[in-house]
Amino acid sequence: MTFDEKIHHALSQTSQWTGSPDALWERISPQLPSKTPWWKRKPLWAGTLAAAVILLVLFTQNKLPPTNIEIEQEPPLMRSFMAVDEPLALMEAAAGEVINISVKLRTIMEKDAPSPHIHLFIIGPDGDQETILKTELDNFENFKWLGEEAAQISVSVQAPTQPGLYYLSVEGVVERNGESFVLTGESSFLVRE
Amino acid sequence: MSQDEQTLIEKAKQGDHDSMEALFRQHVDGAVRLAYLITKNWAAAEDAVQEGFIQAFRSLHTFQEGKPFKPWFTKIVVNRSKRIMNRWGNTQAPLEWKDINTHRSFSPEEHTLEKEELDALFTAINALDDNHRVPLILKYLTGLSEKETAEVLGIPVSTVKSRLYTARQRLMKYLAEEEGSEDSDL
Numbered sequence: 001m002t003f004d005e006k007i008h009h010a011l012s013q014t015s016q017w018t019g020s021p022d023a024l025w026e027r028i029s030p031q032l033p034s035k036t037p038w039w040k041r042k043p044l045w046a047g048t049l050a051a052a053v054i055l056l057v058l059f060t061q062n063k064l065p066p067t068n069i070e071i072e073q074e075p076p077l078m079r080s081f082m083a084v085d086e087p088l089a090l091m092e093a094a095a096g097e098v099i100n101i102s103v104k105l106r107t108i109m110e111k112d113a114p115s116p117h118i119h120l121f122i123i124g125p126d127g128d129q130e131t132i133l134k135t136e137l138d139n140f141e142n143f144k145w146l147g148e149e150a151a152q153i154s155v156s157v158q159a160p161t162q163p164g165l166y167y168l169s170v171e172g173v174v175e176r177n178g179e180s181f182v183l184t185g186e187s188s189f190l191v192r193e
Numbered sequence: 194m195s196q197d198e199q200t201l202i203e204k205a206k207q208g209d210h211d212s213m214e215a216l217f218r219q220h221v222d223g224a225v226r227l228a229y230l231i232t233k234n235w236a237a238a239e240d241a242v243q244e245g246f247i248q249a250f251r252s253l254h255t256f257q258e259g260k261p262f263k264p265w266f267t268k269i270v271v272n273r274s275k276r277i278m279n280r281w282g283n284t285q286a287p288l289e290w291k292d293i294n295t296h297r298s299f300s301p302e303e304h305t306l307e308k309e310e311l312d313a314l315f316t317a318i319n320a321l322d323d324n325h326r327v328p329l330i331l332k333y334l335t336g337l338s339e340k341e342t343a344e345v346l347g348i349p350v351s352t353v354k355s356r357l358y359t360a361r362q363r364l365m366k367y368l369a370e371e372e373g374s375e376d377s378d379l
Contacts, residue, residue, distance in 0.1 A: 003364075004333070006311060006314055007314065007318070007329065007333045007364070008333045010315040011315070011318065011330060011333050012334060013315075015227075015230050017222055017225045017229070019239060021217075021218060021221050021222070024221065024242065025214060025221075028217065028243055028246050028247055029210060029214070032210060032213060033208050033250065033251060119355075121351070121358065123351050123354045123355065123358075132355070134359075134362075167354070168351070169349070169351040171352065171356070171359075182324070184348065186349045186351045186352060
């Protein structure tokens, strides 16, 4: 039995439900939406009928809208433009080359987080045969906060020898003002052939 | 997604209770198992699944046509389970291996050592934090792909991969330590 099979086995053997699906369905079914009658399924019906009644009233009272309508010229709108970030170019590296990558991080305060650490994962190359490298960063010198819930870290990694697209994942825990924050972030880079 | 499931979803969207019941019966077992492994309590798991099905059937109009039902529904069950756990706070007793062991059904020919190893493995899985335990359950019990797991948990695929990697490493380390301590006891 492989390790993956053992995990599957351990989980499935220990979660065998002996409850009754019938009893559970009895609790659920009264709270479900019932079949909608055909005349209620098309809300357009009501709208169409209302429009027809209004037109009929207008015709009978001879209150049709005027034919010559002066259209007021609206002043030209002040248009504003938002600056849109250019998509970042994918970082490329030669096999074995050391590259510096800046990774934006999301941070969430967590009371029971483990002690501070930052792990760096390199996952890839993208495809069927994926390898993964894991490193624990020795220092947090290149880590900086970007606000209440965001941070950034610059890391130096040695590009793997096999060409292809790699993902860089950063996970860890940092402390600020005595509070623990779980952080996650990701980036990617291409190792040239 | 199978044609049958798509037809059931279409009919359920129209309010057909028979189709809803058919979808319920297809997914209830896996959903309760998943909710149980998250909440660590059978009653809480059934509550989470009950609320999950009601929410799913009421919001079927938001379900994207042609997509598989399982990942969409799994996301609802995971969120409901987590919400129930938060509702209960830390008052819920942790899952005890002895309590849940009563449902196990090993065949007589299964080796004692293998059972002991699976016991230890399950204990190790429950010792993982939720960030690492839930992706493991979604992959190995629910059978979701890493991409589907990422969508369910709202995290990138690379994070799912790294969390699965870390979880497996921790489990292997735990088992190796267990094995070491047993050897020294002999």
